[in-house]
Amino acid sequence: MADDAYGATVAKRRLSRRLAELRTESGHTANHVCDILNWGRGKVGRFEANQWKRPEMSDIRDLLRIYGVDSAAAEELEDLAIRARARPWWRDYTDIFENEFPGFENDAERIQVCMPLVVPGLLQTQDYARAVIQQGSPGLDADEVERRVQLRMGRQELLKRENPPRFWAIVDEAALRRPMGGRDVHVAQIERLMDVIAEPNITLQVMPFKYGGHAADGGAFMIMRFPDTDLPDIVYMEYLTGAHYIDKDEEVERYAAVMERLSVAGTSPDRTREILAGMLKEI
Secondary structure (H helix, E strand, O other): OOOOOHHHHHHHHHHHHHHHHHHHHOOOOOHHHHHHHHHOOOHHHHHHOOOOOOOHHHHHHHHHOOOOOHHHHHHHOOOOOOOOHHOOOHHEEEEEEEEHHHHHHHOEEEEEEEEEOOOOOOHHHHHHHHHHHHHHOOOOOHHHHHHHHHHHHHHHHHOOOOOOOOEEEEEEEHHHHHHOOOOHHHHHHHOOOOHHHHOOOOOEEEEOOOHHOOOOOOEEEEEEOOOOHHHHHHHEEEEEEEEEEEHHHHHHHHHHHHHHHHHOOOOHHHHHHHHHHHHHHHH
């Protein structure tokens, strides 16, 4: 499923940025463009802020005409809009993810995660994911829990595609030792991790208890990097009542620095299998 509409989210993001640049270069204000096209005030701003679901081709062509874009550049941008219009499978879960996180995750070429409390979602077994979801949202009915489990399993498909992203996770020892879902679920999850770390695109490091407190004690976060170097990295975080992402360079750099420090402080990836095997013997 993760191959569906691969690149659509990044294409839409690139299109938004390019339209903003073209308007500025043309000398028009956003309100002036809305007036010319008889659009409601704010529509151009929403386009440029990437606050639109699927770009209408007629709207894109109208903007390119007003901005005086030549035919070659217009064709390139229309192709970008066509890619941006693809409807990915995760659109059926917009009530769970109100932002475009699944699309950014799916389009990333490198994903880095720091997990102090639980195993990363992209590496969870179904039973472990079910236990995490039930623990975090105890009021959900059984059908909704299963729907969320399937969403998580669908997201994992991106690690199996022909050109998967590079996935690098730093997981606190506490998350690996916590028996989420009971002993059998715990054992199966550790075994799952021992399997996936054999994949060339997956790296797992353990942050041991002996290290003490560390810079990521404040919570989990994910850093996503994209193939298009014109697009900034994104940091994504979840909290009890929602989630958000940031893409300001100075803020992203702070999180990247934390990941770098943790990677140096954590155990070597070469020791991860040994550590997991030792945990299995103790469960």
